Amino acid sequence: MSFEKFKDSIEQGDTVILYMRPNNMHAIQVQPKIKNKRDEWVENVFQTTYGALKVQSLVGKKYGSKVYLSKGWAYALHPTPELWTLTLPHRTQIIYTPDVSMIIFQLEIKPGNVVIECGVYYNYFM
Numbered sequence: 337m338s339f340e341k342f343k344d345s346i347e348q349g350d351t352v353i354l355y356m357r358p359n360n361m362h363a364i365q366v367q368p369k370i371k372n373k374r375d376e377w378v379e380n381v382f383q384t385t386y387g388a389l390k391v392q393s394l395v396g397k398k399y400g401s402k403v404y405l406s407k408g409w410a411y412a413l414h415p416t417p418e419l420w421t422l423t424l425p426h427r428t429q430i431i432y433t434p435d436v437s438m439i440i441f442q443l444e445i446k447p448g449n450v451v452i453e454c455g456v457y458y459n460y461f462m
Contacts, residue, residue, distance in 0.1 A: 342414050346394045353413040353423060354403070356386055363415065363423040368392040386410060 346352055346366060354362045362384065368391070369377045380391040387406030394403065399414040413419060431439070445451060 342399070344398055346397050346399060346412060348395055351415050352394055352399075353415050353419045354382070354384070354389070355411040355413050355419075356384060356408070360385065361419065361423045363420065364391060366391055366394050384410065 343350075348366055348368065350366045352364055352366055354364055362382070364382050367380050370380045372378050382389045382391055384405060386408030389403065389405050389410070394412055397403065397412060399412060401412055403410050403412045
């Protein structure tokens with residue numbers, strides 16, 4: 337999956353955002369087979385509220401195209417940072433030390449500055 341450049345068609349191994357409604361989206365990996373709980377390889381079928389989708393059927397389709405499910409339809413969208421964030425099961429963010437270092441560097445925070453962390457927004461005062 338790459339957020340840097342867009343592709344026209346879906347290929348095996350890509351990540352696709354399956355968009356059904358604004359509050360019903362899923363990020364799925366395009367793989368023909370997956371392992372089940374018994375460690376057996378089975379066909380990759382993704383279950384949604386609008387029915388089942390055989391994931392392999394996405395290969396070769398254009399991003400943005402309508403995909404028919406067994407009980408409805410959805411759109412297969414190219415992942416963007418905004419869509420990826422909306423498909424996460426939780427919105428909390430753990431900031432690791434290398435990330436904190438980059439944030440401090442980019443914000444040019446120096447000793448004596450006050451930093452207030454409030455959710456996903458960062459405010460700092462000089």
